[in-house]
Amino acid sequence: PGEFEAILQHFAKEASPEASMPDTEPFPDRLLCSREIVTDQEVLYEQLQEYCSIHKWQLPVRLYQDSMLSLSALYGLEHKIEEALGTRVWLKSGGYLVIEHTEALTVIDVNSGKCETGDNSQETYRKINLEAAGEIAVQLKLRNLSGIILVDFINMQSGRDNAELMHFLRTAVQKDSVKTTVIDMTPLGLVEITRKKTSRPLREQFLSES
Numbered sequence: 001p002g003e004f005e006a007i008l009q010h011f012a013k014e015a016s017p018e019a020s021m022p023d024t025e026p027f028p029d030r031l032l033c034s035r036e037i038v039t040d041q042e043v044l045y046e047q048l049q050e051y052c053s054i055h056k057w058q059l060p061v062r063l064y065q066d067s068m069l070s071l072s073a074l075y076g077l078e079h080k081i082e083e084a085l086g087t088r089v090w091l092k093s094g095g096y097l098v099i100e101h102t103e104a105l106t107v108i109d110v111n112s113g114k115c116e117t118g119d120n121s122q123e124t125y126r127k128i129n130l131e132a133a134g135e136i137a138v139q140l141k142l143r144n145l146s147g148i149i150l151v152d153f154i155n156m157q158s159g160r161d162n163a164e165l166m167h168f169l170r171t172a173v174q175k176d177s178v179k180t181t182v183i184d185m186t187p188l189g190l191v192e193i194t195r196k197k198t199s200r201p202l203r204e205q206f207l208s209e210s
Contacts, residue, residue: 084143085143105148112128129161140173145201146198152189178195179196
């Protein structure tokens with residue numbers, strides 16, 4: 001849901017009387033998995049209806065009209081966009097990811113954060129790493145990251161745990177419609193991922209508008 005709302009808000013920002021839906025650039029595939037598209041921009045609403053009709057997509061488009069409560073407030077879009085562009089991503093376990101961008105690559109650091117390690121720290125690290133792997137697969141799609149992504153997982157002593165983590169991560173990224181490859185893990189727990197570039201990252205799209 002967060003990914004859809006962020007993208008929809010991005011389209012809404014671009015809506016204007018002179019705006020038009022692209023004729024050649026494909027509509028994001030991830031929107032086709034949604035149950036409906038909702039917008040409070042009348043011009044965008046008409047464009048979306050026309051676009052879906054031309055491409056014969058059975059995707060309902062609804063115009064939201066409520067002067068008392070804006071669409072952005074209803075779905076908390078601003079907060080969700082801030083999360084999608086933020087550096088830190090919290091995990092349910094209390095751990096978190098730190099996502100940093102450089103000119104050459106994207107670095108994702110996995111941290112134990114507020115998670116209590118207890119007597120069995122290795123088992124705790126295993127659970128955090130597995131949760132982080134699933135969330136990383138989500139963030140790659142949500143932020144539309146591409147190129148080289150270097151992930152610094154929490155170090156685990158067990159080769160079996162590391163093998164499980166790599167298998168889990170490879171399985172998670174296979175759900176991505178964009179070609180994503182998990183290369184390997186170094187002895188220090190660094191994992192290299194490559195993801196094909198199809199369009200600008202979400203971060204760049206919003207920065208270009210500010």
